[in-house]
Structures are given as C-alpha cells and as structure tokens.
Amino acid sequence: MAEPLRIALIGAGVMGRQHHQHLKDLPEARLCAVADPGPQAVAFAAECEVAYFAEHRRMLDEVRPQAVIVANPNALHVATALDCIAAGVPVLLEKPVGVHLDEVRELVAASADSGVPVLVGHHRRHNPLIARARELVQDGCLGRLTTVTALWQLQKPDSYFDVAWRREPGAGMLLTNLIHDLDLLRHLCGEVAEVQAITSDGVRGFANEDSAAVLLRFANGALGTLTGSDAVAAPWSWELDSGENPVYPRQADQPCYLLAGTRGALSIPQLRRWQYAEPGAGWHQPLLSSQESFTPAEALRCQLEHFVRVARGEQAPLVSAADAGNTLALLEAIQRAAASGRACAPELLSVQ
Helix, strand or coil, X not given: CCCCEEEEEECCCHHHHHHHHHHCCCCCEEEEEEECCCCHHHHHHHHHXXXXXXXXXXXXXXXXCCEEEECXXXXXXXXXXXXXXXXXXXXXXXXXCCCCHHHHHHXXXXXXXXXXXXXXXXXXXXXXXXXXXXXHHHCCCCCCEEEEEEXXXXXXXXXXXXXXXXXXXXXXXXXXXXXXXXXXXXXXXXXXXXXXXXEECCCCCCCCCCEEEEEEEECCCCEEEEEXXXXXXXXXXXXXXXXXXXXXXXCCCCCXXXXXXXXXXXXXXXXXXXXXXCCCCCCCCCEEEEECCCCCCCHHHHHHXXXXXXXXXXXXXXXXXXXXXXHHHHHHHHHHHXXXXXXXXXXXXXXX
C-alpha cells in the first residue's frame, strides 16, 4: 500500500475544517501543514499536530506537500491556486473557482501548460445520489428532456448577516449558494445556451440579492427555471431536502429539482421516477411511480478520495477548472441578464 499522501490545508475556516474532518479518517492521506493568517489557525494547527504557517508560499517552500486543499476566501482562490501550480502541487480548490471569468481563464491555462491538476470543490457532483440521477438522464430513462424546475428557497437567520462581508456585493445567494444548483443543473441536464433573469434585494435591502427568478434554455432544447430566495420560510432546497449536511433539519419528502421528459419524470433528491405503463399513453392513464436506489456516501469524503487519485495521477478531475469556469460563466450571464433585462448567453470555456 502506498504511503499516505501528504496534504496541506490553506484556509482554516468552516470549509477547511470540514475537509479536515474527512481527511483525518482517510487512510490514503494525512494532513501535513496548515496555512492561514488568522489567529484561530494557530490553535487549529496545534490541535492537528502539524506545522503552522501564516503565509502559504512559505509553507509550499518549506513543507513541500504532495497536494493542497485551498479553502480560503473566494477572492483569493485563483491567486492561491496559481502559487500551488507554480510549485508543482495538485490542488483541490473550493468553489467558486474564482470571482471573475478572466482570472479563471488564467488558472485554466496555467493548469494545462504545467500539467498540474486542479479539482474544484463542487462536491455535490460526488454524491452517489447525483451520480444515479445523471445515469438515468443520460441513459434516456426520461426520454427527451423537456422541462427542468429547480428550487432553492429557505430562510437564513438574521445572525447570518452579522458578518459584514455577507452584506456586500459578491456575497449574495447567487455566488454563495445558487452556484451549487447551477453546477448540478449543468451536470445533470447539459450546458445552458441562454438565460433571462430578475433579481431583487427587496426584503433586506443589502448590496446583494435576496431573491432571484431565472429562465434557462439548455443547448439540448430543454427549458428550465431556477427560483431562489434566502428570505422565505420554505422547505425547498438541496440543503434542507437532501440530508447531505446534518446541520440542516431535513425535509425528506420535499423535492428541490424536478426533471421531466417525453418518457418520464424524476424528482430529486427522492429519486422517485414516474412513467406510463405503455408508450403513447396520456393524462387519462395512471402514472406509475418507482423508487430508484443508490448506495449513500458522504459527498465530501467521496470528493477527497477522488482528489487523492487525481493527485497521484490515477484519474482526471471530475470537476476541472474549465468545467467549474463554465458554471461561473453561467452565473455571470445571469447577472448580466438581471442587470440589462435582456437574454444573455454564457461565455463558455473550452473543456477538454
């Protein structure tokens, strides 16, 4: 058996610590250092019994990790990942891949030119539930995909916004939350060719949106909607419905995605499928319902196991920088559409 992969952590905040919870129980890897300028990180590194660095470049030079998890603030993602690539170190980069598409293009080019892989942390793609849903769509079980309904509606407590940056531009639910849903819609249903959107800050009046309504036209012809708000008392979101993170009280009977095609329909996360018994049947005939099965597993752990294989050169990243860049391109198109009142097309990157 190979020696455990030596992984360093850059960013010891909430997501960094979540990654560590899985890393410490993973035989294939071990934490070797923590880099974070915050005073809380000193105690965290001591608790983990690894070296602490206030500056990640010094850590890269002195520790020479075999791989790095980057979980620092969004605006630092690309610059930090570029430093790791320059040091020849594979990166698991938390989402979003960046805050502007231009900087993501630089990251994609650096990874391609150097051969150093970047896996972006859209961890929900690693959930076996999503893997099974994607199989059903790609295998044609729904027929021609026709309509997609996505919901992200819940209520963040007032205390969430006590942190100043959460009230500022760039910290709204689009970049912080709906980017997950947009990534899954791309993963399940294909690229989006065009969007229209309306956003509002009418509930809180902050410098970012608290509600959004998005129309999507997929390249395969399907039409979709994504309706989101973090200011409503409602149960429809991946966080509340999937049970993926136990900190959220689960609403197991409520869907957040509804996919409908010419042969059948699918609700997610329930993985309940509907279809007629005979081809050509219609609304006067009863729909048959069946429950699709899958083997549950924690998405973050599955992602970390995959990252070890990526860092060892055994697999290509499930979510490359270019792939994650196309999710950011979709989000930017939504922002442009909301600002202009016109339909906009994502500026897609080339994904090898």
